[in-house]
Amino acid sequence: MATNTTTALEETTSSTALLAPAQGDSPLEAEAETASLSLRRTIEERVTQAPLRLEIRLPIRGLRVKDVLALRKGAIFETQWPADEDIPGDCGGQQLVWAEFEVIDKKLAVRVTRLA
Incomplete structure (x- = not known):
């Protein structure tokens, strides 16, 4: 046992x-x-490495459908945005940056001035 x-x-x-x-x-x-x-x-x-779209938009107030239908090459729209103020940059509906426009080699560019 x-x-x-x-x-x-x-x-x-x-x-x-x-x-x-x-x-x-x-x-x-x-x-x-x-x-x-x-x-x-x-x-x-x-x-x-995923691509994202950064959107920089300027508000143009007072624009009507008839103005859009009358668009022609060389048309100029005045914005309400002050020239010395940075523009918000959004990605996926969230503001990420503040930026300003620049011309580089005859192309319009956006320079990030600060993070949101």
Whole structure:
């Protein structure tokens, strides 16, 4: 009978050892951690490379449908926006920047003056 008790005790001890957490990271845990970090880096790379649309808009008050229908090349619209004031820049409906217009090499450009 003593033999049966010893065998049962050994089985219980070895089962408990399998369930107990190992000291330090096991190879499987280390591999899972590495895979998780790799996935995180891949997601970050893809997200940071995603194209976004930055919208810079000037309000033109008093513009009517007849004005739009009468648009011709060279038409000039006066805005209510002060020339010395920065213009808000939005991305996805959220203001991100304040900016100003510039002409660079005969092209209209937007210079970010400050973050919102």
